[in-house]
Amino acid sequence: MKVFGIDPGSERTGYGCVESDGSRHVLVRCGAITTSALTSFPDKLRTIHAELSALLDECRPDSVAIESVFFATNVRSALKLGHARGVAMLAAVEAHVPVVEYTPAEIKRAVVGYGRAEKHQIQHMVKLLLRLPVPPSPHDAADALAVAICHIHSIRSLALGVGKLRSKAETSWRHVRLGR
C-alpha cells in the first residue's frame, strides 16, 4: 500500500509518501511546500493546493493521511490552519484518494509508542522505521511521514486483529476513520 501523509500549514505544508507491505516501509518521497511571506493568503492556498495535486498525481497513493487538530493557540491560528487543511483535503478528494485522519496522540502512539512523545522522538523513530541515514527534515516532512506510518500501522493492526488505535477525540465530521 502507498500512503501520502500531509502536515498542513499556511506557511509550510509537510508531505511524505510511504510505500509498505505492512511490515517494511519505504520512503517514496517527502518534503515541504513553503510559501513566501510576501505572497497573499489566497495565493498561498493556491500554491498548497496546486503542489499537493501535482504530488498526488505523481505518487498515486491509495490513501491520504492527515493529522486531525483539536487544539490551536487561538481562533485565529485555528482559522488559518483550517484554510490550509481545507485545500489539502480538496486536493485529495479531487484526486479520488480517500482521506483518513488521526489525532496527534494516535500518531505518537503508533510511531513512538507513547502518546505524549516529543517532536525529536518522532523524527528519530521515522528515521529508524524508514531506515534513513538522517532524520527527515524539515520537521513538517517528518510529521507528514509519521501520520502516513500511523495509517499503515493502523491498517496492519486491523488486518491482524491485534487491537486498534484509540482516541478520545470526537469524530462527527470525519468521513473515514480507521483504527477505531
Added chain:
Amino acid sequence: MKVFGIDPGSERTGYGCVESDGSRHVLVRCGAITTSALTSFPDKLRTIHAELSALLDECRPDSVAIESVFFATNVRSALKLGHARGVAMLAAVEAHVPVVEYTPAEIKRAVVGYGRAEKHQIQHMVKLLLRLPVPPSPHDAADALAVAICHIHSIRSLALGVGKLRSKAETSWRHVRLGR
C-alpha cells in the same frame, strides 16, 4: 462593477452577486450551496469549491468579497469554518478574481449604518438596497449580498474621498484591504 459576496460555511455557503454603478445596485443572483449531512467532510469541500467555481465562471465578477472572521465559539468551529473559507478563497484565486475581506462590523456599518446591527436588520437593508420584493433567503445569501454591497460602498467612499471604513481588526494575513 460586479462584486460576488461569499458567506462560507461547511453546511451552507451563501453567495450573492451584485452589479452596481456605485449608487444603484442590481441583484445578479444569490443563493446558498448546501451540503448533505450524510456527505463526507472532504466531499462537502469539493461541492463548495466546484459550485463556487462554476458560479464565478458564470458571473465573472470584478472582485470577490468575503467576511473576515476573528470570532468562533471554539477552535473546532473555527477549524471547520476555515476549511470552507479556504476552498472558497481558492475558487476565487483560481478564477483570477481578487479577494477582499471585511469584518462583520464593517459590513454592518456599510449596510445598516450601525456596527452592531442584528441579522434581520441586515436582511431588511439588503432588500431595500437591491429593491427586492422580499428579503433574500436564506440568511446566508443575505449575508453574502451584504458583504458584496459593503465592498461596493467601500469603493464608492474611496472614489468620492468622503472617508473610509475602519476596523480594529488585524490585517496581517489579508492580501487586499480596501477602505483602510
